[in-house]
Amino acid sequence: MRISYFVPPALLVSARERGLLAGIALDESLTPNSAAQLAGLLSGELDLVVTAIDNLFEWSRTGAELRLLGQVEATTPLSLIAAPGIRSLAELDGRTIGVDAYDNGFALVARDRLQRAGVRAQWIEVGGVSERFEALADRSIAATLLGPPFEERARAAGFVELFRVQDEFPTFPGQGLVARADVLGTPEFEHLFSALCASGLLPVEREGLNLLIRFRSRLGLLPPNFDLSATLVHEDPSLDITRRGAS
Missing domain, CATH: 3.40.190.10 (Periplasmic binding protein-like II)
Incomplete structure (x- = not known):
């Protein structure tokens, strides 16, 4: 198998x-x-x-x-993590957010949340969680969804958690x-x-x-x-x- x-x-x-x-x-x-x-x-x-x-x-x-x-x-524990200096969803307007796939998967929870906040971000397909973490670390994207242990590593490096998926969508x-x-x-x-x-x-x-x-x-x-x-x-x-x- x-x-x-x-x-x-x-x-x-x-x-x-x-x-x-x-x-x-x-x-x-x-x-x-x-x-x-x-x-x-x-x-x-x-x-x-x-x-x-x-x-x-x-x-x-x-x-x-x-x-x-x-x-x-x-x-699946997920957090939207942004580059240092970005403190709110509104500050993602016009910025680049990395996702695995634009039309499916975890990207949709972030797209839904930002759409309801009136934020128009630029979405690019980067890859899986490891690839997204690396893209965030080298500043090629402004934000992405990360889960354990990557979101802990990002926060320890000074990146900012903008929202936790489970806080807003417990199911x-x-x-x-x-x-x-x-x-x-x-x-x-x-x-x-x-x-x-x-x-x-x-x-x-x-x-x-x-x-x-x-x-x-x-x-x-x-x-x-x-x-x-x-x-x-x-x-x-x-x-x-x-x-x-x-x-």
């Missing part, structure tokens, strides 16, 4: 430490960005990815047969585990999936999905006829969002 992620997810680390991955030929790789993850899934070079759940909205446009298995974390969902539909049911997948479930793979929270829908609706980015239930995968009822009080 070939899996890609931005940073090693805790449940995968836990599964390995507990010996639950014994007998699984697992090829792990760090991804530079979500576009590379989609390319790998479409080409068959990747079987699973850990990524922002929001990516599925855009990825669905490609016709890719992908399934959302669960959340690897309840939420913001964590990253999800996404698989190609054709690997489901294979012995290798079932072994890995069982190990990850035993190590803390979480059900997908409907409240978080609804928040992503609101972001996309306000930004005019909601794909037509997108059915969230179509991204549901496994017969394990504990990971079925349709059983979690969906409205």
